[in-house]
Amino acid sequence: MFRIDEIKNSLKKNLQLGNLVPQFLLLFVLFFIVYYFTSNAQTNMAARNISSGFGFLQTNSGFDVQFSLIDYDGSYSxxxxxxxxxxxxxxxxxxxxxxxxxxxxxxxxxxxxxxxxxxxxxxxxxxxxxxxxxxxxxxxxxxxxxxxxxxxxxxxxxxxxxxxxxxxxxxxKFIFTNFNAIFYGLVCALLTIFFAQYYSKKLIYERGKSLPIFKISILCLILFTTIFSLIGNTDLQLQxxxxxxxxxxxxxxxxxxxxxxxxxxxxxxxxxxxxxxxxxxxxxxxxxxxxxxxxxxxxxxxxxxxxxxxxxxxxxxxxxxxxxxxxxxxxxxxxxxxxxxxxxxxxxxxxxxxxxxxxxxxxxxxxxxxxxxxxxxxxxxxxxxxxxxxxxxx
Amino acid sequence: MKINILKFLGSLALFLAFVTSSVTANAGTKDDVIKKGSLDCGVSQGVPGFSNADASGKWTGIDVDMCRAVAAAVFGDANKVKYQPLSAKDRFEVLKSGQIDMLARNTTWTLSRDAGLALEFVGTNFYDGQGFIVRKAAKIDSAKKLNNVKVCVETGTTTELNLRDYFKANNLKYEAVSFTKADEAVAAYDAGRCDVYTTDKSGLAAQRTKMKNPADHTVLPETISKEPLGPVVRGDDQNWKDIAAWSLYVMIEAEELGVSSKNIDSMKSTDNPNIKRLLGLEGDTGKSLGLTPEWSYNIIKQVGNYGEVYEANVGAKTPIGLARDGSPNQLWTKGGILYAPPVR
CATH class of the missing domain: 1.10.3720.10 (MetI-like)
Structure with missing residues (x-):
């Protein structure tokens, strides 16, 4: 990735007149090469009656794919x-x-x-x-x-x-009923963990003591999700x-x-x-x-x-x-x-x-x-x- | 400068190719063939039952017999053929450039090839179509019973599209497992990755012979697409096209009239005018084609009638094992669609 200041420096160096002419020539040659291949492709496609364009993206594909994360078969585009x-x-x-x-x-x-x-x-x-x-x-x-x-x-x-x-x-396949309850449990657990971490940091700075934050987090996750799913009647079925x-x-x-x-x-x-x-x-x-x-x-x-x-x-x-x-x-x-x-x-x-x-x-x-x-x-x-x-x- | 020299050489080569090919095209192909002393026939690189060379280099197959029939008609000797194995990609260019005199390479007759390539399809010597192969253990006897199956298929082909159309039309569930090469798809099917493999039926039969245990598999009777395969010649020589076409027709006509390589000599004494004309004892069919009167006799005697050729190469008793009854490759009088115009 370029950084703005690097680009500025390199531009400053490159903008001296002696450097400008070869750079311009290089740009011209590059442009010409791209132009040549584009127009060549266009002429040859026209000569062979090959139509171009992206319209085909909307037409039916007609083929199936064995493994897909979304609904798909040959009737899709x-x-x-x-x-x-x-x-x-x-x-x-x-x-x-x-x-x-x-x-x-x-x-x-x-x-x-x-x-x-x-x-x-x-x-x-x-x-x-x-x-x-x-x-x-x-x-x-x-x-x-x-x-x-x-x-x-x-x-x-x-x-x-x-x-x-x-x-x-x-x-x-995991099929949950009343998944919301677990979700709320997760949110509560995460909030608690967040505050525990905040408190533990404060503790380290003020008294030099640390909390077993990892164990606390695990405990929170288990505790909150269990309690919430019991209250909210969550059911998990394995299909x-x-x-x-x-x-x-x-x-x-x-x-x-x-x-x-x-x-x-x-x-x-x-x-x-x-x-x-x-x-x-x-x-x-x-x-x-x-x-x-x-x-x-x-x-x-x-x-x-x-x-x-x-x-x-x-x-x-x-x-x-x-x-x-x-x-x-x-x-x-x-x-x-x-x-x-x-x-x-x-x-x-x-x-x-x-x-x-x-x-x-x-x-x-x-x-x-x-x-x-x-x-x-x-x-x-x-x-x-x-x-x-x-x-x-x- | 280098580029210019290359360009010059390239255009020179193109020009020469053009000139030489137009020279061969202008002369009568039959005369050329007679002068050369042999028929150059383009065949496949090895499709069992269609054109395949054995260990000793001897070619056999239904397409090979098409070449032999034309050689028998022209030379009176079915063995005067030189076979040129060609890839699917090269076949039409080689024919157009005049390096071969005819192409008998399980080639599907389509409009774009017939009209677009300046070629002439002379007829159909095998009506093929896409089919399915399954393991015998699957106990399935009809493609209509294929539900919830995985099908191995070669990707980017019309086969892939026909497959979907068929399952959709019959409201059957399936998964297409696609591979870039036919060999990969066959290997995957053979290893049990799929329950079904699909391609043209002739291809199925040929691929089956390459599987670990060919006897464990069975081709289902349904055919889900049309693939008429036949010999091809250049489009600029009407006489040569007629010779190729009628070589095929006399084999079909001979079967219809009950004339075979075995009984042909006893048939010579028949009173049936149709058989007499077929054998060149009456009429002048040879003269119209620019051939000797015995041309058709030679074909039937040396190569056989269509039924003999079929049974010897792809019939039920061969490793390919394609049953003829009920398929389109049966005479029209027996429920098929093989039909020769009158030989008169």
Missing amino acids: FGRAYLVGLLNTLLVSSFGIVFATILGFLVGVARLSNNFLLSKLSQLYVEILRNLPLILQIFFWYFVVLRNLPSTENSFIFLDFLIVNVQGAYFP QAELIQNFGIFNYVGGVKLVPEFLALLFALSLYTSTFIAENVRAGILSVGKGQKEASKSLGFNNSQSLKLIIIPQALRVIIPPTTNQYLNLLKNSSLAAGIGYPDLASVFAGTALSQTGKAIEIIFIVMLTYLSISLIISAFLNWYNHKIAFIEK
Whole structure:
């Protein structure tokens, strides 16, 4: 991201006359190149009677997608198909980012552990997974692991909760009645926690004592939601997927379904990216001077306190910028979904919709713009966060 | 300058290609073929039952027999064929440029191809259509019973669109699991990811032979789209088109009249004027086509009638196993739609 003062400085330097002429020429050449390719595309499309425009977004798509977060089938428009693909991309990317971050942090910290086995295992994990091409890892999860699960009628069933077979994984759907009561309970709990935190801070500043704020929070959450749901008559029902038999074909219907294409992509993306994040975390922690740890120890912090309160906050400033890159990579790598048929943005819209409509230019343009926008939003957010936690230098 | 040289070479190549292709197009294709001594026939890169080479390089299939029939008509020898395996993408360009004399590559006859590509579809040697394959263990005998199923399909095809239309029209629930390549879709179906796989029926039969256990699967009787497959020639040689078309028709006519490669010699003594005309003993069908009077005899003797060709390549007794009764690929007199114009 550019900063205003940086731009000003660079403009000042660049506006000297000697610099102006080559820059103008460069701009002209760039403009000409863009103009040439645009007009070339236009002439050739006109010559081949290819119509252009975005009107197709409103017409019926005619094809179905196996996995969608919103209501969709072939009677909806191509615009809706775009939304289906976009949401699927966002789903796998956001879950991937969360898992990769958690795993990456754990592995990164474990690698610096004094426990020999733990640190060597973490090293092995990082070195193996980051050195194998991602597409191979996706294929491994999809073709080797998930393809060899049992058939529908012989599914693994864990505790009547999770059903796993070659066609996917099924969780029960949570159906609440009188959910409002729990919601109000949550609000009350959060308010209480907020005040407890405020009070605990005050306590530390005034008397140097701290409250067990984490335990208090958990207690509040459990207590308030239980009391409120009892008062408000809340009922929770688990709607498990049902095995339906149609002649000799068995299928689970209902519940929450995760298709194997999604799972394979999620596993591969999370594990692969977590190795890079682990290395960032390790680098970040190592960048914090040894004296900091020693100082925190001499002040009486225990290991976890020193990590949580002294080391990590300082390490974050080193960890965040390269980790932003990893988040962006994960998002972009999610387009490898096409290799196994997960209906993400690239495969639904730039794949199926493109070959059904032939609107290559419009569709590729929309898809590129979409990936670019999501990437820029992620990087803007992380830059803002990094800026916020940066040292305030005087 | 480099760019200019490249451009020049490019346009030169284009010009040469244009000139040579128009040269071949202007001469009679039949005379060219006779001069070359063999028929160059474009076939698939391996679709069992249609055009497929075995380990020794011998081509067999219903499309291959179409090539052999034309060679028998022109040379009196069905073996004077050179096969050129072509991809779906290249097939029309290769035909248009004159590198092959005819194309027999399970090609669907559509308006845009017939009228838009300056090509001529000479007829239909196999009426195909989209169908479904399921595991025998599913105990399903009709596509109408496919409800709550997962269907593996190749994405970006008309197959995908036909699939939706069919399930919608019959008010059946399904999930389409789409893959970019046919091979991936088949593998997914074979691994149990889907309950059903759909593509053209000839494709289903061919893909089935590649599955882990072909005998465990069965093709459902319903056909949900029209895919007439037939030989194609260039659009600028009427005589050549007629030769190809009538080579196909005499095979159909021979079956209708009960003439086969086995009984053809005894049929020569028949009194039936239709059979006499078919065998070139009466009339001058060969002369009209610019061929010898024995042209049709050679086709039937060396290649067989349509029924023989069908049963030998895709019939119920072959690994492809497409039953003929009840399908459109049966004579019109037996409930199918194979119908040859009168050979007279």
